[in-house]
Amino acid sequence: MSIPGGFSRRQMFLKISMLFNGIVGVLLGIPIVGYILSPVTRGRRAGYESWISLGSTDQFPPGQTRLATYRNPVAHASDGETADIACWVRHTDGEHFQVFAINCAHLGCPVRWFPQSGLFMCPCHGGAYYADGARASGPPERGLFQYPFQILDGNLQIQAGEMPTPGLSARIHGKTRTERPPCA
């Protein structure tokens, strides 16, 4: 039953069916995209970055830099050991601490502290940092990432929960620290 010059009933049905399936596709697509983006959107929820205790301040004698570990605040049973994160705690004196991320500010490899030469060195691409975390040499473009910290009832606590990376988040991270100086 085609009309010359126009389109037939069948063609109209075909178009309607395609439109219908298009709408169904979009309706299904929204939750799928939401699911895929959940690692990004989840970040806004409370508890994502929390204060975690690294233990009593007595464990970190003044003038020394020591390795500390903590369990990431957001962790699942399937994470195994990967949710146990290391960091470097430098106790200068009194209540003055610096807590450095283990990740090199270049590409995230684990930096190691060498007390004799007073340097953090990275085994991957040769980055080096001074004792206060400032960049000493190599490919990093900035100093080590630092966690905000507080001392509560003689316990050293840091605000952590996200792997620091040299991108935007890290810069915000860095800013938070400078805006709120340690022991604020």
Next chain:
Amino acid sequence: MRLMHKLGQWLDQRLQLGAPIRETMEHPIPRDTASWYYVFGSAAMTVFGLQLVTGILLALIYVPSAGEAWNSLQILNHQVTLGWFIRALHGWGSNFMLAIVLIHMVQVFLFGAYKFPRELTWILGVFLLLMTLGMAFTGQVLRFDQDAYWGLGIGASISSRVPVLGPPLVKLLLGGPIIAGETLSRFFALHVFVIPGSLMLFIGLHLVLVLKLGINEWPMPGRLVRRSDYLEKYHTLTHTEGVPFMPYGVWKDAVFSGLILLCIAACALYFGPFGPSGQPDPRIIQTAPRPDFFFLWLYALLSLLPPALETPVLLIGPVIALIVLVALPFVSGEGEKSWKRRPIAVLTILLVAVALGTFTNLASHAPWSPVMDAWTGAPVASKFVSGRTPLQVQGALVFQSKQCHNCHALGENGGKRGPALDAVAVRLTGDQLVRQVLQGGGNMPAYGKNLNPAETTALVAFLETLYPPGQAPAHDASRTNGEQP
């Protein structure tokens, strides 16, 4: 026998696949292409088949959970009968597949096979290369050890540098705020479902195009490709002078594929499986992560690029490379096919090969990394200490205890991050040495805060003795009035 024949007939009556398969196998090809140079594509596909089979076999045991993956690899290596061999086959298969895909690409490029009308075949091939690289990277992650863990950290750090989208991209990549269970699960999904699925689809299309457009004829110098008459000429090459693919071409493909499988099995048997290295426990920081062989060049590049250039090169470089590869058949879609008359094409391949080879070679001894275990207790060659004054020997002690060795070699021992110091006194005067040690510079950290004056004096006194016999140490002309000291 008659029963088999009857069964075959019964099936074919329903499936009706016999005739098209026969037609495909016996399609005419140019006589010259039944050559040993034309075997790499089919070999790559054969190895992909091996990867599918061994991959499924590994999935029978492997546990894609951050807490269990490493243990399940140990079980595969040590407890499951021949588990180590299947892992080795899969690992060596991966290396062979990448190598063969690269050789295939070079051959196609040098034989001008990407020119009209095979542009799309080339473009699909470019994506097949990307997917093969993707399989290699995600596969390295599934071997969930320390290299995998910190390799993911490197991937995350690179992604984080993308302007604006960086931080959300990191979370998408890792599946959460840190490298953990969700990270491994999504790389498992990529390695086992997403990329292999796309690979199969693209291989299918790639093959359809090869069959529809015909295999590239052997390039003859001077026989130019023109859009106007190429199809006609090619038709003559295949239908008038050609030979059927089966059996003329196919037996070489079969022999080569079999040979490659045999080589993979031999490597697997002789060298065994890759890793896993240490447990993926981020608290174990005594580790020096290294990427797998095919990513070593990238590791070198990341170490050697000037810091300011790194982010632009990392983010823009791959885009440019992709654009160049995709645009190639459109820019030079016609003309000469033979490598004998395409010097720039040959030079390009040589340049890329030399560059990648050099970077890979550098990465295998990583001179930019400090030697993390240059122990202070290691012996110093006697030629550097004998006949020295007490002050100079004290300096040698400072040199040893302040980890100068991590970056500087003395004799054959020590890092290569900084220059070897065997002849440092020839290059620098005492004053210059003091300045360099205290203030650093070039790529050297400043040691001013870490050396007291006595240590600095001793260290420099030692360094001033480091010049080979027959060469004069550097001296400050303004102080010695131009005379040799």
